[in-house]
Every structure is written in C-alpha cells, then in structure tokens.
Amino acid sequence: MSEILSYLKGQQDAIAETLINLTKAESPSTNKDLVDRCGKVIREEFERLIGGSVEVIEKTEVGNQYKFGYGNESAKDQVLIIGHLDTVWDEGALKIMQEGNTLYGPGVFDMKGGLTITLWAIKAIKDANLKINRNITFLVTTDEEIGSEHSKEIILQEAKKSVVVFIPESSIAPDGSVKTERKGTGHFSMKIEGISAHAGINAWEGASAIEEMAHQILDLKKLANRKEGISINIGLINGGTRANVIAKEATAEIDVRFTKKAHAEKLTQKIIKRPTFIKGTKIEVTGKIERYPLERTKQVIKLYKDLKKIAASHGYELGEGSTGGASDGNFTAGIGIPTIDGLGPVGDGAHSEDEHVDLTNLPYRAALLAEIILKYAANPN
Numbered sequence: 001m002s003e004i005l006s007y008l009k010g011q012q013d014a015i016a017e018t019l020i021n022l023t024k025a026e027s028p029s030t031n032k033d034l035v036d037r038c039g040k041v042i043r044e045e046f047e048r049l050i051g052g053s054v055e056v057i058e059k060t061e062v063g064n065q066y067k068f069g070y071g072n073e074s075a076k077d078q079v080l081i082i083g084h085l086d087t088v089w090d091e092g093a094l095k096i097m098q099e100g101n102t103l104y105g106p107g108v109f110d111m112k113g114g115l116t117i118t119l120w121a122i123k124a125i126k127d128a129n130l131k132i133n134r135n136i137t138f139l140v141t142t143d144e145e146i147g148s149e150h151s152k153e154i155i156l157q158e159a160k161k162s163v164v165v166f167i168p169e170s171s172i173a174p175d176g177s178v179k180t181e182r183k184g185t186g187h188f189s190m191k192i193e194g195i196s197a198h199a200g201i202n203a204w205e206g207a208s209a210i211e212e213m214a215h216q217i218l219d220l221k222k223l224a225n226r227k228e229g230i231s232i233n234i235g236l237i238n239g240g241t242r243a244n245v246i247a248k249e250a251t252a253e254i255d256v257r258f259t260k261k262a263h264a265e266k267l268t269q270k271i272i273k274r275p276t277f278i279k280g281t282k283i284e285v286t287g288k289i290e291r292y293p294l295e296r297t298k299q300v301i302k303l304y305k306d307l308k309k310i311a312a313s314h315g316y317e318l319g320e321g322s323t324g325g326a327s328d329g330n331f332t333a334g335i336g337i338p339t340i341d342g343l344g345p346v347g348d349g350a351h352s353e354d355e356h357v358d359l360t361n362l363p364y365r366a367a368l369l370a371e372i373i374l375k376y377a378a379n380p381n
C-alpha cells in the first residue's frame with residue numbers, strides 16, 4: 001500500500017469530520033449569506049489542515065469564492081483543482097444523517113465530498129514532505145449549480161495557467177468511475193409572432209403563432225442525432241390567449257446537448273437562423289452554447305490511464321464513463337486544457353433526496369487525487 005493511502009486511511013474519521021462540517025453549513029446557490037458561511041468553513045479547514053495561501057474573490061450576487069494555493073507559487077504553471085460550494089438544496093430541505101458508514105445530506109455527493117477529498121489530498125501531500133515544483137491551486141466557486149456566470153472568468157483565467165485540471169465532482173454511481181466525457185450544453189429561447197384573428201369570423205386572415213411553433217418544434221427535433229451524441233429538448237412552451245383566438249404569440253425554451261466541440265457552431269446557426277413555415281408569422285431565436293463538451297481526447301485517456309494505474313496500486317479497478325450533465329470541467333476542457341472529472345467520492349443520488357457518500361472510501365479517493373496531483377506537480381516533465 002502506498003504511504004499516502006495508509007496515511008489517509010489512518011485519518012478516516014478526521015476526513016469524515018471535515019465533510020460533516022462542510023455539509024452542516026448548508027449552501028443553496030441563491031443564498032449568498034449561507035454560501036458565505038460555508039465559505040468560512042472551507043477556509044478554516046484549509047488553514048487548519050494545510051495553511052497555504054488564501055485569496056478571497058469577493059462577489060456581490062453569489063457567495064464569495066476562494067483560491068487556495070500550496071506548493072511553488074513562483075512556478076510558471078500550475079495544477080488546478082476546481083470545486084463548488086453551492087448545492088441545489090434549500091436550507092433544511094434535506095436531513096443530514098449517518099447510517100453505518102454512509103453519510104446522507106445536502107451536497108455530500110455533489111460536491112462537498114469532493115471538496116473534502118481535495119483538502120485531504122493536499123494535506124497528505126504536505127505531510128509527506130515532498131518537494132513540489134508546481135503550484136497546486138484549488139479554486140472554489142459558488143454558482144456551479146446555477147450556470148457559473150459569476151465564476152466562468154476566473155475558471156478560464158486559472159485554467160490558462162494550468163498543465164492539467166482535476167474536477168472532484170461526484171463520480172459515476174455505483175462504482176465510482178471517473179468521467180472522461182461530458183456533453184456540452186446550450187440554451188435558446190424562441191419567440192414567434194403571429195397575426196391574431198377571431199377563430200370563427202375571420203379564421204383565414206390570422207397567422208397562428210402556435211401552429212408555427214408546432215412546425216418549428218418538429219423541425220428542430222431533426223437536428224438531434226443519437227449516434228453523434230446530439231440531443232434537443234423543447235422543455236417549455238407557452239402561447240395563445242384562448243381557444244377561439246388565433247394565437248398572436250408563442251414562446252419555447254430549448255435545451256441542446258452535444259459531445260463534439262466541432263458541432264457547436266453549426267448547431268447554433270441552425271437553431272438561430274430559422275425560416276418560418278406559415279406566411280405572416282415572424283420568428284426570433286436568442287441564446288447560445290453555454291458550455292463546450294469535455295471530449296474524450298487522447299490527453300483525457302492518458303489522464304484516465306494514469307489514474308487507473310494509481311488505483312490498481314491501491315488494489316482496485318477504476319472505471320470510466322460519460323455523462324450528459326455539464327460541470328465547470330467543460331469550460332477548461334473547452335479551451336484545450338487536459339481535464340478529467342468525476343474524481344469525487346463513491347456515492348450516489350446527486351440532486352436527489354437519496355444523496356449520499358461512502359465514508360470508508362474517502363481515504364481511497366483522497367489518495368487517488370493526491371497521487372495524480374503529485375504526478376503533475378512534483379515531477380514536471
């Protein structure tokens with residue numbers, strides 16, 4: 001067994017305590033005061049366990065963000081780990097509860113477990129007294145669950161200085177596989193204007209926005225391609241005023257997912273530039289691609305192989321998989337920085353009432369992260 005793993009196994013209760021402390025400080029994305037309170041907890045934990053550099057990135061609309069550093073700050077590049085403090089849970093919505101070695105609670109899996117293993121991975125590196133050539137930067141954001149509008153800039157800025165990015169987001173249940181592929185996402189709004197008329201008196205003079213919308217929806221669905229990994233969902237529609245009036249207006253919200261960055265531009269053009277089907281109607285589509293995909297590139301496969309080797313030396317097999325959901329790893333992968341995701345704990349139930357993590361596995365995930373960080377921070381080549 002590696003020294004790092006045996007050290008962390010000896011710290012299992014202390015690791016669980018860090019996770020419980022972070023979980024108790026509930027942090028719904030939209031409540032700045034609560035997220036800031038959780039931010040103080042992670043800062044205290046970082047200072048208590050590691051004591052490296054701390055930079056607070058003050059925010060007005062969302063919780064303050066943190067940039068923690070350990071290692072060699074004068075190095076020209078760094079190893080970056082990104083995590084988010086915010087959760088999808090309102091305060092008190094989910095009970096914190098321990099049953100045997102399983103911890104249930106808001107954000108334990110997505111992703112306070114990941115924040116915990118990152119703190120302890122850096123702590124293990126520190127206590128191993130190894131020479132670090134690159135800086136290890138741990139960026140903690142506060143709005144991932146609501147689209148990362150307030151952190152995208154700093155994420156990209158830090159990613160550009162990085163040789164590699166690790167995302168300790170929840171792993172793939174139930175076996176803890178890492179995520180070597182994430183879909184890109186886009187969100188668009190469609191607005192159709194028709195000509196209203198009385199459905200009985202002058203039915204042939206109107207131009208129905210709803211009828212036009214029906215054509216548009218079916219036409220949009222033609223862009224979906226299962227083999228290519230492109231999906232389109234029109235998840236919300238609105239329109240019309242009453243049954244006997246030809247609808248003057250209709251709107252729709254469109255969600256797009258795709259696996260290849262090369263598809264982004266073409267999809268955007270096809271969604272935005274839309275001819276109408278019914279004479280007299282007008283259409284306007286706004287929106288954009290929000291996150292590029294994390295593609296399973298050669299670099300990502302290399303990172304996975306590195307991780308698999310470490311896991312094998314710890315006595316288990318590490319799997320890989322893909323997911324349709326996006327994370328902040330999509331931003332860093334989108335600008336070409338090798339990124340691997342799903343390094344968080346073994347557990348299940350992200351965004352569901354069953355959210356939980358396996359406490360006995362935390363030392364293994366912290367050791368996995370510590371050793372992959374060391375591979376890139378201690379022996380740059």
Ligand SMILES: [Zn+2]
Pocket residue numbers: 084110111144169170327
């Ligand atoms: Zn997350």
